[in-house]
Amino acid sequence: MKNSRKQFIQQAGASALALCVSGALPGRLLAARPKRTEDPLKIGVAAWSFTKFKLDASLDMMSRLDIKYLSIKDFHLPLDSTPEQIAGFFEKLAAKGVTGYGVGPIYMKSEADVDRAFDYTKRVGVKLLVGVPEHELLGYVEKKVKEYGFHYAIHNHGLTDKRYPSVESIYEKVKDLDARIGICHDIGYSIQMGFDPAALTLKYGHRIYEMHVKDMMKSPSGEWLDCEIGRGAIDFAALVRALRKTKYQGVCSIENETHNLDPLPSIAESAGYFKATVKLA
């Protein structure tokens, strides 16, 4: 386990380096490389926040937000992208000082899907793959993780997901597999299911390799609704302390689900709230 975490940290650095090598103009590459002195709780954006926007517009928003880490979704970089398309994608990121640090979530319903996703992740040049595999594919996923050396984080998707509703349901399936297979903790789905995201983070943090951060509030009729970070029910100070205590080394990527036709103000408010919490908690 310990080795796996160390490896994860090394790979995060290697990934940034890979971007620098593959990327665009030298003057701009420095900005894409994480500083050694920065707070280990890095803030990013999960590309799902930009589901209605093309890459250029998404990067313009990230530039305005001054956020440097992007979790890559296939609607911006399709799984069948050519090497030229991948290089062009990273040139655009580098021009804005943005690091694309992982891909996914990618659904996997067959061994061919798993093969395709691992091949894509390798060609993209990152070491973190967020996936949603059918249970019977987990043995095959483990084989691929050993072969490729990636971290594979399974995303919890709440009440309507029969495969992986909760963080716990993921852990139960992966705990005896290679330690590089773990969790992408979507804290919105955790609170929706009645769990305290900070407590879950403390309990399962040793296998959490990606964080999707958001907030949710309960409507008067008892329904959980996505909202800007700080307006809802999640205790972000407790979450940040839990991430620090478990020495989380990944990125905390804001995933905005409100106002998806006009997400920038919501992501901005969330980013401001989360940044202050990281500073003060």
Place this chain on the structure above:
Amino acid sequence: MKNSRKQFIQQAGASALALCVSGALPGRLLAARPKRTEDPLKIGVAAWSFTKFKLDASLDMMSRLDIKYLSIKDFHLPLDSTPEQIAGFFEKLAAKGVTGYGVGPIYMKSEADVDRAFDYTKRVGVKLLVGVPEHELLGYVEKKVKEYGFHYAIHNHGLTDKRYPSVESIYEKVKDLDARIGICHDIGYSIQMGFDPAALTLKYGHRIYEMHVKDMMKSPSGEWLDCEIGRGAIDFAALVRALRKTKYQGVCSIENETHNLDPLPSIAESAGYFKATVKLA
């Protein structure tokens, strides 16, 4: 001094009540009235943030931001507004659950200007007037403050303002006048002049009746530039602690000076950062 502070608190309540009496539909009025249980550090927006926008668009932005206090500027409610125009203005605010809690800044170069500003403030129905009076008018301002019972807060405007560059320069001019004459502390101009806004707030807090909150960062060439709260040099946790220690009862109004053609994302990030700081500092 103590009486004056107590009066200020009472007047803030009376002002909210006045809005309720003058305002629109009963169902909407409750939202405009500050809750007794809320954190005494209220977050607002200074209308200068919306300098390029009409009232309706500004209120739509406040609605998106879920911010309930507006410092009123004359470009939204001119000094010569009729009673009907003033009533219409407050109906629009009430429809969004927004309280207009004060007016200004208003520049005053003659006794007629002072008369006009006090008459306007009375007709608007608020008890806080932010002003920039010529020094020789301060005696006349004091006479009007005693007559109208308003709080009169003078705005510091930094290096280029010969009258009131700093909080200290205001204090020196008003310290022997009626205690209801005090300071609108623009923390951006304070840091630009090399002062720590938190230290100034601790020192002069007993005469601070309005806060314009923003942040500034130093460019590589040494020039101070406005920026979103949390990105710049101001220590907001120290500021919030200073406001609490001095029992500040006014509003902390975000005044955004960046991106004034598209201010919403900047105000949103600032609001998120400030809200988290109020929660955690």
